[in-house]
Amino acid sequence: MPPILELTRVTKRFPADKGEITVLNDVSLSVQPGEAVCLVGESGCGKTTTGKLVAGLHAPSEGHIRYQGKDIWQMNKDEFAQYRREVQFIHQDPYASLNPAHTIGRMLSFPLKYHGITKDEANTQARVRELLKLVDLTPVDDFVHKFPHQLSGGQRQRASIARSLTLSPKVIVADESVSMVDVSIRLSLLGILSRLKQELGMTVLFITHDLAIANYFARDGRTVVMYLGRVVELARTPDIMLHPQHPYAQALLGAVPEADPQLTRNKVRVPLRSLDVPSLRNLPPGCAFHPRCPVYAQGVCETDVPQLTPMPDGRIIACHVAVKNIMSE
Numbered sequence: 001m002p003p004i005l006e007l008t009r010v011t012k013r014f015p016a017d018k019g020e021i022t023v024l025n026d027v028s029l030s031v032q033p034g035e036a037v038c039l040v041g042e043s044g045c046g047k048t049t050t051g052k053l054v055a056g057l058h059a060p061s062e063g064h065i066r067y068q069g070k071d072i073w074q075m076n077k078d079e080f081a082q083y084r085r086e087v088q089f090i091h092q093d094p095y096a097s098l099n100p101a102h103t104i105g106r107m108l109s110f111p112l113k114y115h116g117i118t119k120d121e122a123n124t125q126a127r128v129r130e131l132l133k134l135v136d137l138t139p140v141d142d143f144v145h146k147f148p149h150q151l152s153g154g155q156r157q158r159a160s161i162a163r164s165l166t167l168s169p170k171v172i173v174a175d176e177s178v179s180m181v182d183v184s185i186r187l188s189l190l191g192i193l194s195r196l197k198q199e200l201g202m203t204v205l206f207i208t209h210d211l212a213i214a215n216y217f218a219r220d221g222r223t224v225v226m227y228l229g230r231v232v233e234l235a236r237t238p239d240i241m242l243h244p245q246h247p248y249a250q251a252l253l254g255a256v257p258e259a260d261p262q263l264t265r266n267k268v269r270v271p272l273r274s275l276d277v278p279s280l281r282n283l284p285p286g287c288a289f290h291p292r293c294p295v296y297a298q299g300v301c302e303t304d305v306p307q308l309t310p311m312p313d314g315r316i317i318a319c320h321v322a323v324k325n326i327m328s329e
C-alpha cells in the first residue's frame, strides 16, 4: 500500500540570534494508512517540530513532505485545504488551543457549519453530540453549554480531540505534553486515541518522551527514536523496546524506571561516557551522539555522519558500530 505520509530527507532550520539553527536534519519516514507511529526522544530533539511539519504548520527548509503521494508544498489551494482538514494536529496544551469565550457546543458546531459538513442546525447538533460521545464527554447535555474553564484538564484535552475530529481527519498528530503529569489524563487520552484508530481507521503519529507510553500505544506499530534532530533508529515497536540496537536507544531504554517490568526485562545498562547533551548550536562533528556513546569507534564516529541504513530485520539504524555488528553477525 502506498504510504499516507512520507517525509524524505527533511531538514528544518529556524532563524536564531546569529544566523540559523538546524533543528531537524535529514529526517526520512513513511507512514502507512491506519498505522500508529510513535516519535520518542529527549526534550528538544525535534519531535514537535516533526509533528508540525507533518501537519503543514511549518514548511521544511529542505526535503519533501508528501501526503497521499503529493508534495504538500506543491499542492494547489484546494488540495492544500483538503490536506489541512485531513491531517490534524492536537496541541500539547489544550488551554492554549481552546477559545475561552466559546462553549464546547459552539466550538464544535462552528467548523461543521463553516466547512459545510452539516446541512442544517438539527444535523449540526446531532453531529456535535456524536463527537462528544466519541471522546467520552457524556452525558452530552452536561458538556455542550460549558466553557473550557469549567472543565477539568482531562475533559479539556478530550474537547480538544473532539474539535480535531470535526473535519473527519484521516491522520492525527498528537503531541503529548511533558507537563501532562496527571497519569489518569494521559491514560484517558491514550485510550481515546487507540479507539479512534481502531474504530475509525485513523493514522496516528503520537509524540511522547515516555517509552512506556510509546510501548503501550504503538505496540502494533512502529517507534522512531530521535536524537538532536535526527532519526537514529526506526523499527517495529517491540523490536525497539525489547532489542534496541542503536546505543542511544539502548541508553534511553536503560533509563526506564524499574516499575515497568515489560520494558526493563531485557534492559542493557551501558553507562554513557558523558551525561551532557550537546547544544544544537554547536553540534559535535560526525555522529552527534559520539561524545556520549559507550561503543564509540575512534576514527569513524567523530568524522562521518552515520546514514540511516536498512537492516535485514526491517529496522533502520544510523550508527556505524551497530550496523557493522549486525552485518557481521
Ligand SMILES: Nc1ncnc2c1ncn2[C@@H]1O[C@H](COP(=O)(O)OP(=O)(O)OP(=O)(O)O)[C@@H](O)[C@H]1O
Pocket (backbone or CB within 6 Å): 014, 015, 023, 041, 042, 043, 044, 045, 046, 047, 048, 049, 050, 178, 209, 280
Ligand atoms: N519556532 C522556533 N524558532 C526557533 N527555534 C525553535 C522553534 N521551534 C522549536 N525550536 C527549537 O527546536 C528544537 C526542537 O524543538 P521541539 O519543540 O521540536 O523539541 P521536542 O522534541 O518537541 O521537545 P519537548 O520534548 O521538550 O517537547 C529546540 O531546540 C527548540 O528550541
Ligand SMILES: [Mg+2]
Pocket (backbone or CB within 6 Å): 047, 048, 049, 175
Ligand atoms: Mg515537544
